[in-house]
Amino acid sequence: MTEQAERELVEAATGGDADAFAVLVRRYERLAVAGAAAVLGDRHAAQDVAQDAFVTAYQKLASLRNGASFGAWILTITRRRAYRVARSKRPMQTLDEQKTNIAQSNGQLDRDSRELLQLIEHLPEHEGLVVMLKYFDGHSASEIAEMTEQTVGTVTKKLTRARERLRAWMQKNDR
Amino acid sequence: MTHKDMLDQRLEELGKTIAPDSSFANDVMSRIAEAGTVPTRPSVGRRLARSVLQPRQLLVAGCLIVITVLWTLLPGRHFGRTATPWWSGPSSAYAESMLTQIAQRRVDGVVARVRTMFVMSDGTESTSSTVRTYFFARDRFRIDIFDDGKLREIQWYVPEGDQLVQTSYHMHDGSTSVDRHEYPTAADPIARLVEIVRYLDRANRRFEPKRIDGHECVGFEVDAFDTKIITDTYRVWFDTTTRLPVLVEFDRPSMVENIDRMITTFDRFEWDPRLPADTFAPHPVPDAAALKLE
Numbered sequence: 001m002t003e004q005a006e007r008e009l010v011e012a013a014t015g016g017d018a019d020a021f022a023v024l025v026r027r028y029e030r031l032a033v034a035g036a037a038a039v040l041g042d043r044h045a046a047q048d049v050a051q052d053a054f055v056t057a058y059q060k061l062a063s064l065r066n067g068a069s070f071g072a073w074i075l076t077i078t079r080r081r082a083y084r085v086a087r088s089k090r091p092m093q094t095l096d097e098q099k100t101n102i103a104q105s106n107g108q109l110d111r112d113s114r115e116l117l118q119l120i121e122h123l124p125e126h127e128g129l130v131v132m133l134k135y136f137d138g139h140s141a142s143e144i145a146e147m148t149e150q151t152v153g154t155v156t157k158k159l160t161r162a163r164e165r166l167r168a169w170m171q172k173n174d175r
Numbered sequence: 176m177t178h179k180d181m182l183d184q185r186l187e188e189l190g191k192t193i194a195p196d197s198s199f200a201n202d203v204m205s206r207i208a209e210a211g212t213v214p215t216r217p218s219v220g221r222r223l224a225r226s227v228l229q230p231r232q233l234l235v236a237g238c239l240i241v242i243t244v245l246w247t248l249l250p251g252r253h254f255g256r257t258a259t260p261w262w263s264g265p266s267s268a269y270a271e272s273m274l275t276q277i278a279q280r281r282v283d284g285v286v287a288r289v290r291t292m293f294v295m296s297d298g299t300e301s302t303s304s305t306v307r308t309y310f311f312a313r314d315r316f317r318i319d320i321f322d323d324g325k326l327r328e329i330q331w332y333v334p335e336g337d338q339l340v341q342t343s344y345h346m347h348d349g350s351t352s353v354d355r356h357e358y359p360t361a362a363d364p365i366a367r368l369v370e371i372v373r374y375l376d377r378a379n380r381r382f383e384p385k386r387i388d389g390h391e392c393v394g395f396e397v398d399a400f401d402t403k404i405i406t407d408t409y410r411v412w413f414d415t416t417t418r419l420p421v422l423v424e425f426d427r428p429s430m431v432e433n434i435d436r437m438i439t440t441f442d443r444f445e446w447d448p449r450l451p452a453d454t455f456a457p458h459p460v461p462d463a464a465a466l467k468l469e
Binding site for chain 2: 013014015016018021022025026029030033034037043046047050051054055058059060061062080083084109112113116117124131135136137138154163166167170
């Protein structure tokens with residue numbers, strides 16, 4: 001799928017073509033869930049938040065200026081919703097309630113997964129995005145380049161830098 | 176297995192761990208169908224805001240500005256002195272008029288003071304002792320960082336190819352560090368301002384006029400959680416005469432224990448200040464010093 005096609009998908013969806021939006025959802029569902037999971041630490045809660053974010057995105061699609069930046073946009077919406085959810089739940093739950101919720105949810109991420117997700121969250125946004133597009137959504141560097149309107153070289157450089165940062169942080173955490 | 180392979184493996188495993196259910200997309204589409212909603216076209220004001228940012232349409236925007244300027248200069252016309260204040264009409268109208276005003280200024284540089292206030296869980300407020308002075312130009316910016324009134328660091332952000340090079344001079348030991356960021360980072364003050372103004376027509380609160388730093392101001396609060404502006408809510412007060420911002424507050428929740436919200440404040444704006452020629456040129460030498468603002 002080329003970058004042009006991405007823009008076309010957004011345009012078609014804006015005109016009310018639900019199938020075009022469904023393609024966008026499938027393309028970015030992992031990215032959105034990852035963004036929410038980094039904040040919430042729970043896969044199921046992250047899916048709920050990501051679904052909400054997609055519904056909101058559909059309603060506000062006409063306000064997206066650059067159709068080729070849909071990925072970054074949905075990630076931003078999802079993260080903000082996740083922070084809201086995390087924030088609204090925190091003061092209301094006792095420790096016992098939290099434990100009960102975790103047991104019921106059974107979607108709680110293990111410590112390593114959550115730590116790695118949080119490290120990705122701390123990457124500069126443009127690097128975090130390419131990492132998620134590559135590893136969570138399975139896109140190649142050339143596909144990411146088309147989607148994000150960058151050269152393949154720039155995407156590769158970003159991936160390299162992101163890996164270096166992640167490795168350094170992980171080593172620091174392991175000490 | 177190399178470090179690179181190990182990291183790749185962990186990332187791929189993490190991708191599988193957080194993979195959404197196979198019904199994820201169908202569930203989203205069902206919810207959209209049930210809600211019966213369709214994408215909403217932005218208002219005229221917002222579309223105009225976008226067009227200001229599109230280089231291809233700058234010519235058209237320029238013509239509109241010229242027409243507006245000529246119109247205001249016609250005898251008997253007193254722009255901004257009409258019986259009805261500009262902020263009391265339809266929101267799309269004042270957003271449009273402000274964008275026109277901003278475009279007319281042709282600002283090349285802006286200075287602002289930036290502080291962060293923490294709203295604690297017990298309701299008390301605490302303002303950080305760190306104060307930043309931002310110097311924005313069209314494509315570059317500089318930040319002087321003070322702790323308790325003492326200059327701690329100067330950062331210059333200058334474009335180089337498709338990157339933004341950050342040079343930081345650390346006062347305590349005279350060291351310099353260089354980092355590179357992807358460009359564009361929203362450095363253009365006008366682009367930033369337009370981004371703020373373009374959402375005004377969704378303001379959920381309008382504040383009564385009040386005096387701030389000697390300016391008569393009118394304020395708006397905007398819910399921005401689904402915009403590209405990195406905040407949940409922002410509040411902005413404009414000078415009722417110049418229609419330029421006097422105070423902007425970005426209000427967002429905090430994930431830090433005991434801190435409920437963080438509010439970043441931009442104030443003490445200076446529009447088009449006469450800055451020294453080397454303001455944006457990194458000069459990491461011992462005589463580096465904060466710019467003295469008049």
